[in-house]
Amino acid sequence: MVNVAKSDGPPHLTSYYQYPKLSKYEGLVGKIECRAPTTFVGIEVELEGIKTKEITTIPSSFKMEPDGSLKLKGMEFISVPIRFIYLESELVRLFGVIKNPTISSRCSIHIHMNARDFSEEELYRFMILYLIFERSLFRFSGGRNENIFCHPVYSYLGKLKDEINKLQTVGNIVYLHWNKYIALNICPLWGGDCGASKKIGTIEFRHMSGTTDIERIIHWINLIVSLKISAKKFKLPEIKELVSNMTEEAHYRWLAEQVFKDWADLLDTPEFASDVAEGILAAKLVLFDQDVEAKPVRFKFLRKAGK
Numbered sequence: 111m112v113n114v115a116k117s118d119g120p121p122h123l124t125s126y127y128q129y130p131k132l133s134k135y136e137g138l139v140g141k142i143e144c145r146a147p148t149t150f151v152g153i154e155v156e157l158e159g160i161k162t163k164e165i166t167t168i169p170s171s172f173k174m175e176p177d178g179s180l181k182l183k184g185m186e187f188i189s190v191p192i193r194f195i196y197l198e199s200e201l202v203r204l205f206g207v208i209k210n211p212t213i214s215s216r217c218s219i220h221i222h223m224n225a226r227d228f229s230e231e232e233l234y235r236f237m238i239l240y241l242i243f244e245r246s247l248f249r250f251s252g253g254r255n256e257n258i259f260c261h262p263v264y265s266y267l268g269k270l271k272d273e274i275n276k277l278q279t280v281g282n283i284v285y286l287h288w289n290k291y292i293a294l295n296i297c298p299l300w301g302g303d304c305g306a307s308k309k310i311g312t313i314e315f316r317h318m319s320g321t322t323d324i325e326r327i328i329h330w331i332n333l334i335v336s337l338k339i340s341a342k343k344f345k346l347p348e349i350k351e352l353v354s355n356m357t358e359e360a361h362y363r364w365l366a367e368q369v370f371k372d373w374a375d376l377l378d379t380p381e382f383a384s385d386v387a388e389g390i391l392a393a394k395l396v397l398f399d400q401d402v403e404a405k406p407v408r409f410k411f412l413r414k415a416g417k
Contacts (some may be wrong), residue, residue: 120229123299129226129311133190135171140198142328145371146335147195152222152312153327155204156320158184159212169203179259180216191224194331201324208322217320218254219327223334225299226311228341233296234277236313236341237263238349239369240294241270241392243337245385246377248293251330252319260293260316264392271396293317332373340369353393359383362390
């Protein structure tokens, strides 16, 4: 088993699984701000129209593979696990050697975020926060919620409730019945979906449409890692209180600012309030056996100087 640093809290997922070691790859620091610069991420870039004979070399941080879901000379470029702060420069290097790719509706960007340092309850809290903002996240990332390889979680709320409530029993090895083609793919945490996913200790985000816009990719990851930071910050009773009592757009925007900080404006669309209202209702279904009567919102647990 992997040696795990001692902690006063519940054991991390690493305690249960023998994950492969993370890459020691180091590169150049990018210019775009990263909210969690040392967090390990991985990226899978799908592109078509790739003239492989013209690509003499690609950065050592990537490998190039055919992808069966693509057509028209489609290829997938898969990175090693890399600290977020280095990813921008690696993408600049990668896109610098790919000449005039085609970006079709079949192309997408998949992000893997290191989650092996989650406890079961932190994973549970993460998924509730994700569910609240899922519709807004789809809007920012390109609206792939009708793609057969990117099913939204909100389409499976009954299943979600049955499965993730298992995470509330601390000490059980996590193994949920999940499908790798759900937009929030947690199968890589334990090699789920009948072995279709490798056990690498990540959560995969399948949302983003195909792009070579590096700034947009980096900001998408900033939203993703913000969810992780908040899942470790908020306690479950706090999340339940928020979900129970939030009823107005001002509440939703306040929560977005708490979760996403400087990147909350990325989710600012005309549909934001209705999207989050739907997310709150979905979270209630998962968290509670019945609807909860709204009460005046009390943000006592986050009233700290400078917060």
